[in-house]
Amino acid sequence: MKRFVLYNILFLLVLSLYSQPKPIKNVIVMIPDGTSTSLLSVARWYQHYLDPSQNNLNIDPYIKGLLGTCSSDAPIGDSAPTTSCYMTGQMSQTGFVSTYPVKTDHDILPVDATRAYQPLATLLEASKQMLHKATGLVFTCEFPHATPADCAAHSAKRSKYDRIAPQMVYNMVDVVIGGGVSYLTPEYQDFLKNHNYQVFLNDRQGMNDCPKAPFWALFNETSMPYEMESDLKVTPTLSEMTTKALEILSANPNGFFLMVEGSKVDWAAHDNDGKAAVTEFLAFDRACQVAFDFAKRDGQTLVVVMPDHGTGAVTIGNAKSNRGYDKKSLQELMSPIDDYKLTTWTMSEKLKEADTTEWPALIEKYYNVQISDAEIQYLQTAKDYAKSPIPKEQRKQNISMERMLSQILYGRTYFGFTTFGHTMENVFYAMYHPQDEVMTGFVTNLQMHDYLCRQLHLTDSLPKLTSEIYADHHTVFSGYTTRIDSLAPNKMVLVVKNKKKTLEIPSYTNYVTLNKQKIELSSVVVYMPENKTFYLPKNLVRYLEEK
Numbered sequence: 155m156k157r158f159v160l161y162n163i164l165f166l167l168v169l170s171l172y173s174q175p176k177p178i179k180n181v182i183v184m185i186p187d188g189t190s191t192s193l194l195s196v197a198r199w200y201q202h203y204l205d206p207s208q209n210n211l212n213i214d215p216y217i218k219g220l221l222g223t224c225s226s227d228a229p230i231g232d233s234a235p236t237t238s239c240y241m242t243g244q245m246s247q248t249g250f251v252s253t254y255p256v257k258t259d260h261d262i263l264p265v266d267a268t269r270a271y272q273p274l275a276t277l278l279e280a281s282k283q284m285l286h287k288a289t290g291l292v293f294t295c296e297f298p299h300a301t302p303a304d305c306a307a308h309s310a311k312r313s314k315y316d317r318i319a320p321q322m323v324y325n326m327v328d329v330v331i332g333g334g335v336s337y338l339t340p341e342y343q344d345f346l347k348n349h350n351y352q353v354f355l356n357d358r359q360g361m362n363d364c365p366k367a368p369f370w371a372l373f374n375e376t377s378m379p380y381e382m383e384s385d386l387k388v389t390p391t392l393s394e395m396t397t398k399a400l401e402i403l404s405a406n407p408n409g410f411f412l413m414v415e416g417s418k419v420d421w422a423a424h425d426n427d428g429k430a431a432v433t434e435f436l437a438f439d440r441a442c443q444v445a446f447d448f449a450k451r452d453g454q455t456l457v458v459v460m461p462d463h464g465t466g467a468v469t470i471g472n473a474k475s476n477r478g479y480d481k482k483s484l485q486e487l488m489s490p491i492d493d494y495k496l497t498t499w500t501m502s503e504k505l506k507e508a509d510t511t512e513w514p515a516l517i518e519k520y521y522n523v524q525i526s527d528a529e530i531q532y533l534q535t536a537k538d539y540a541k542s543p544i545p546k547e548q549r550k551q552n553i554s555m556e557r558m559l560s561q562i563l564y565g566r567t568y569f570g571f572t573t574f575g576h577t578m579e580n581v582f583y584a585m586y587h588p589q590d591e592v593m594t595g596f597v598t599n600l601q602m603h604d605y606l607c608r609q610l611h612l613t614d615s616l617p618k619l620t621s622e623i624y625a626d627h628h629t630v631f632s633g634y635t636t637r638i639d640s641l642a643p644n645k646m647v648l649v650v651k652n653k654k655k656t657l658e659i660p661s662y663t664n665y666v667t668l669n670k671q672k673i674e675l676s677s678v679v680v681y682m683p684e685n686k687t688f689y690l691p692k693n694l695v696r697y698l699e700e701k
């Protein structure tokens with residue numbers, strides 16, 4: 155009898171071990187940049203208009219709630235601090251890429267003035283350095299742009315690509331696919347190739363044939379084309395890039411962390427270009443399906459989809475439909491954009507090249523719109539129209555030509571926008587978790603970060619990693635003689651000496667030299683010109699300590 159009970163207990167124990175859900179191994183974060191919640195319904199209806207059998211977006215079954223996103227000092231966020239907050243757990247300021255903010259007199263939460271400009275370790279950095287996961291970035295902007303930079307670089311100025319680009323290279327992300335060939339200098343390419351990376355520049359076939367990590371695949375000199383204008387023989391879709399990244403990253407036995415950004419939803423929304431915003435979002439939504447399908451097959455993958463903020467508040471319903479909105483058919487609301495074949499950005503480039511006498515024919519050809527003389531006059535007042543007969547001084551407060559063109563084109567439709575900038579609205583979030591351990595309802599950016607940390611088993615780890623790899627050089631080398639040399643703009647070297655040894659620490663790289671001998675680090679060194687401080691691993695001092 156005793157033995158029988160024992161066997162039964164053993165049997166149940168073994169059974170419970172086997173039926174125990176496996177913990178999350180892989181995390182995919184999908185960010186449609188600048189996607190207003192109102193854009194979701196426009197995209198869903200537009201898709202239904204094109205194909206009446208389509209009633210849903212791919213994200214629809216996974217939408218869980220609303221997400222509050224903001225900067226440390228403003229309710230309306232900028233891309234750099236908003237994704238920084240998801241990645242680091244610290245709200246920050248406009249322009250700040252995963253960097254601690256400066257204290258202001260209008261902070262939303264208390265800010266510690268003594269930590270200003272400190273780089274903050276990201277989920278991607280922690281996944282790589284602490285969990286030995288593979289890491290990946292997929293995006294359609296150029297690679298040093300705010301959102302991908304938020305994952306793998308640190309800067310108080312998002313526009314300083316010569317500080318950000320090297321960090322993204324030297325941070326040794328396993329798979330990087332996106333835009334920005336012109337920013338990957340020969341020096342960076344050499345570094346990557348010397349570290350067993352394959353580098354594909356405008357080589358879609360090469361990328362698709364690549365059997366393993368690590369690799370970089372970049373397309374276009376700067377950002378990738380909008381999907382509605384993309385030549386699919388040359389440029390991969392976001393879905394294709396996501397598929398490739400997942401195929402390669404999933405080979406790592408420790409799992410992976412992947413961030414996929416639909417970068418140019420935001421750019422289209424900034425231009426109030428309705429069709430570009432809708433089609434760019436639908437392209438992103440198709441990439442989400444790739445991630446959901448992978449996660450369902452895999453059983454150990456979490457997918458989180460969340461914009462960083464709203465832009466433009468793109469919707470259907472404007473001054474033209476103040477009255478009679480309830481009488482408009484779907485056909486009436488959507489068909490005006492059927493004939494809009496180019497983004498206003500690309501068209502404005504064409505108009506700037508052409509003679510003004512050719513403008514009506516060009517606009518007729520690409521939009522089936524007859525433009526008035528007054529509208530031709532208006533376009534010539536654009537701030538960025540170099541050939542304008544109106545002096546530059548009188549135009550500099552005006553908007554750009556693509557935005558003027560959007561006003562002209564979308565003024566003929568029922569599309570509405572509230573701003574050329576970002577909005578304060580709450581954005582949506584969607585999640586797939588194999589055991590349905592999801593969040594629901596309204597959550598904040600900080601709660602979203604904490605959730606991601608819990609799922610990655612990184613709770614409390616990021617502040618520890620930050621203090622280990624981004625310690626300020628004044629503290630680390632107190633008592634030593636230090637000097638900062640400038641080799642070139644944004645190429646600085648911290649030189650630290652004792653009697654016998656010289657440690658040289660270049661900015662934005664992952665190596666130091668000790669008496670000219672190169673030593674590689676597992677993180678990047680960041681120099682912040684704003685406070686003339688290097689942020690580096692605190693254990694570097696051991697190279698100088700006397701034995």
Ligand SMILES: [Zn+2]
Pocket residue numbers: 187188232233234420462463
């Ligand atoms: Zn953004």
